Amino acid sequence: MNTRLFLAKLIDVLLPVLAMVIALLVGVLLLLLLGTDPFEAYSALIQGALGNVSGITQTLTKATPLLLVGLGICIAFRGGVINIGGEGQIVVGALAATAFGVGFGNLPALILLPLTLISGATAGLIWGGIPGLLKARLGVNEILTTVMMNQIALRLMNFLLRGPMLDPEHVAAGTSIPQSAALPESIWLTRLVPRTLFHSGAILAVLLALAVYFLLWRTTIGYRIRAVGLNPHASRYAGIPVPKYVTLSLALSGMLCGLAGAVEVLGVHHRMLEGLSGGYGFSGIVAALFGKLHPLGAIPASALFGALLVGADKMQRAVQVPSALAIALQGLVVLFVVSSDLYVRRRTRRRVGEDGSDGPPAAEGERREESEEERDPAQLARGEGGTIQAG
Amino acid sequence: MIDELFTISTLIGILHSCVRLATPYLFASLGETFGQRSGVLNLGVDGIMLMGAFFGFYVVFEGHNLWVGVLAAIAIGVMMGLLKAFVSVTMQSLQGISGIGLYLFGLGLSSLLFKTLIGSVEGVSGFRQLPIPLLADIPGIGHILFNHNALVYLAYLMVPASWFVINRTTLGLKIRAVGHNPEAADTLGVSVNGVRYTTLMIGGALAAVAGASLSIGLQNVFQENMTNGLGFIAVALVYFGSWRTVGVLGGALLFSLVNALQLWVQALDIPVPSEVAVMMPYIMTIVVLAFTARQIQRPAALARSYERGE
Numbered sequence: 001m002n003t004r005l006f007l008a009k010l011i012d013v014l015l016p017v018l019a020m021v022i023a024l025l026v027g028v029l030l031l032l033l034l035g036t037d038p039f040e041a042y043s044a045l046i047q048g049a050l051g052n053v054s055g056i057t058q059t060l061t062k063a064t065p066l067l068l069v070g071l072g073i074c075i076a077f078r079g080g081v082i083n084i085g086g087e088g089q090i091v092v093g094a095l096a097a098t099a100f101g102v103g104f105g106n107l108p109a110l111i112l113l114p115l116t117l118i119s120g121a122t123a124g125l126i127w128g129g130i131p132g133l134l135k136a137r138l139g140v141n142e143i144l145t146t147v148m149m150n151q152i153a154l155r156l157m158n159f160l161l162r163g164p165m166l167d168p169e170h171v172a173a174g175t176s177i178p179q180s181a182a183l184p185e186s187i188w189l190t191r192l193v194p195r196t197l198f199h200s201g202a203i204l205a206v207l208l209a210l211a212v213y214f215l216l217w218r219t220t221i222g223y224r225i226r227a228v229g230l231n232p233h234a235s236r237y238a239g240i241p242v243p244k245y246v247t248l249s250l251a252l253s254g255m256l257c258g259l260a261g262a263v264e265v266l267g268v269h270h271r272m273l274e275g276l277s278g279g280y281g282f283s284g285i286v287a288a289l290f291g292k293l294h295p296l297g298a299i300p301a302s303a304l305f306g307a308l309l310v311g312a313d314k315m316q317r318a319v320q321v322p323s324a325l326a327i328a329l330q331g332l333v334v335l336f337v338v339s340s341d342l343y344v345r346r347r348t349r350r351r352v353g354e355d356g357s358d359g360p361p362a363a364e365g366e367r368r369e370e371s372e373e374e375r376d377p378a379q380l381a382r383g384e385g386g387t388i389q390a391g
Numbered sequence: 392m393i394d395e396l397f398t399i400s401t402l403i404g405i406l407h408s409c410v411r412l413a414t415p416y417l418f419a420s421l422g423e424t425f426g427q428r429s430g431v432l433n434l435g436v437d438g439i440m441l442m443g444a445f446f447g448f449y450v451v452f453e454g455h456n457l458w459v460g461v462l463a464a465i466a467i468g469v470m471m472g473l474l475k476a477f478v479s480v481t482m483q484s485l486q487g488i489s490g491i492g493l494y495l496f497g498l499g500l501s502s503l504l505f506k507t508l509i510g511s512v513e514g515v516s517g518f519r520q521l522p523i524p525l526l527a528d529i530p531g532i533g534h535i536l537f538n539h540n541a542l543v544y545l546a547y548l549m550v551p552a553s554w555f556v557i558n559r560t561t562l563g564l565k566i567r568a569v570g571h572n573p574e575a576a577d578t579l580g581v582s583v584n585g586v587r588y589t590t591l592m593i594g595g596a597l598a599a600v601a602g603a604s605l606s607i608g609l610q611n612v613f614q615e616n617m618t619n620g621l622g623f624i625a626v627a628l629v630y631f632g633s634w635r636t637v638g639v640l641g642g643a644l645l646f647s648l649v650n651a652l653q654l655w656v657q658a659l660d661i662p663v664p665s666e667v668a669v670m671m672p673y674i675m676t677i678v679v680l681a682f683t684a685r686q687i688q689r690p691a692a693l694a695r696s697y698e699r700g701e
């Protein structure tokens with residue numbers, strides 16, 4: 001039994017890797033059809049992402065926002081809600097952090113830096129909390145509201161960067177690049193490797209991954225978030241205020257995405273500019289799924305997809321294969337990973353059946369908790385409307 | 392300058408643009424309606440649109456007939472629909488997330504193909520204005536309603552056509568049954584998976600035509616990510632319209648009206664903070680969704696995978 005359990009777990013971990021391999025093979029096929037040499041392309045990709053210090057630091061720099069967004073996605077999906085609003089939450093987080101950091105630029109760095117991060121996180125919290133509240137109280141589909149909130153955030157950014165937040169120096173110089181003034185240098189995040197973009201935000205992201213793991217599996221709040229995600233009906237019956245935890249998961253998810261925006265501003269760009277979100281809102285979902293919706297799994301997953309994004313850019317420059325290949329590959333990875341869930345679900349059901357007939361399940365509390373950890377939130381994408389009642 | 396916005400000719404121009412710009416919303420949302428009425432949420436519409444936009448454009452760019460371009464778009468749309476159906480119906484994956492996968496796949500692949508096969512932004516001569524004889528001569532109304540290209544008319548014809556298929560045919564009955572109670576439909580001998588494959592292929596075809604209506608009908612150019620999230624709005628419009636074709640028409644016209652106003656405000660150089668104005672339809676959609684969320688005409692099995700019992 002234990003060997004089988006171990007094997008099953010091993011397969012669970014290997015399934016995303018297998019999905020990646022299949023996606024890469026489909027990529028080979030695509031490249032062959034387009035008349036390019038896939039081996040040249042892939043070796044340029046790997047070489048670009050991991051071949052030298054510059055590539056590795058760029059990979060880790062890209063991985064930082066991916067990890068933060070991925071952690072947010074873990075919380076949301078575990079809580080049974082789908083957050084597609086990462087892009088918008090990153091944007092409002094970055095906007096709020098910039099506005100605060102520039103506006104209160106004369107505060108001492110020791111106070112200004114945490115407050116700047118907090119304003120970014122708070123903006124994301126609100127941007128994710130609104131869809132959460134609407135779902136919890138009125139049963140509004142959060143997929144649609146988060147998509148709408150993305151569009152609103154982008155419009156808000158266009159407006160602010162062309163008007164109220166436009167860099168005064170640019171206005172004076174007569175150029176009209178839509179970007180904000182720079183943040184005071186004292187609060188720029190420390191560069192971990194000199195003369196690269198790799199900054200201390202990466203450390204913050206890894207620490208937060210541990211914190212999210214602790215939150216989800218070692219606290220009552222986390223237990224309830226996961227319980228609501230697995231079965232809102234049973235949770236309500238058990239006395240958990242379901243609407244509160246639905247709102248909380250989306251708000252926390254938004255908070256981490258908002259923080260990702262703030263960290264991008266403080267660590268990489270040092271000001272707000274268009275295109276800052278860079279598709280991280282979607283790539284973060286891919287990374288989270290690849291890490292099996294586990295905060296610690298999200299760490300290697302975000303590094304992998306950071307490498308894919310960086311490598312694809314390098315590949316485009318070195319051998320003229322468009323970097324869009326990386327986006328298509330991400331799509332394929334998602335499709336394969338979600339498809340492979342069928343296998344996991346079927347096996348889980350078999351195992352539950354065996355447990356019922358074989359022995360006393362109550363005696364194996366620890367293992368049961370473990371297996372619960374492995375299961376995907378059954379209610380994901382099914383918690384449509386009427387399933388959750390207020391109060 | 393504000394006065395210019397309210398002259399008769401400007402008003403006619405705005406309404407003309409509104410009718411015209413509703414085209415991609417209509418195709419995509421009506422297609423999505425089919426899928427959702429059968430219980431499948433396809434969030435990958437934007438990706439399918441981009442693929443349709445590219446293939447429609449590419450075929451025309453290579454010198455073929457415009458309708459061949461539309462057929463190419465339909466073919467790729469059906470294939471994307473099949474992919475979505477395989478993942479969501481056969482593999483019973485979580486529908487919201489697999490839609491994101493399909494979106495990223497379509498976004499990435501269309502950009503990859505565009506850069507490899509065409510390389511730079513080129514124009515083609517797309518569908519031409521096709522004034523309907525007599526009707527187009529009616530002052531005002533004629534220009535607003537009857538002076539468009541063939542794809543625009545086709546989009547509006549799809550509204551009654553979709554209504555008819557969903558509400559007055561056997562297939563439509565099966566679609567509604569499968570979307571409402573797949574177990575019961577299965578008991579009565581309806582192939583739940585078969586119906587869902589069909590609606591997703593129809594939806595894919597229409598989404599791809601929506602994309603082609605941009606690249607060879609309205610803008611006559613292909614650019615990376617040219618839909619700019621239009622496909623996601625199309626999904627929301629189905630909820631907005633309470634899964635009814637007429638409701639979808641209303642939602643599409645609302646969004647296109649705001650787009651049209653924005654275009655004209657820019658063209659006339661009127662100093663309105665248009666970035667704020669363009670937020671309105673999104674905010675309005677959220678408000679409408681909030682008020683209609685508890686309605687019961689939602690397909691009861693929406694976004695639920697179906698697996699036959701033993």
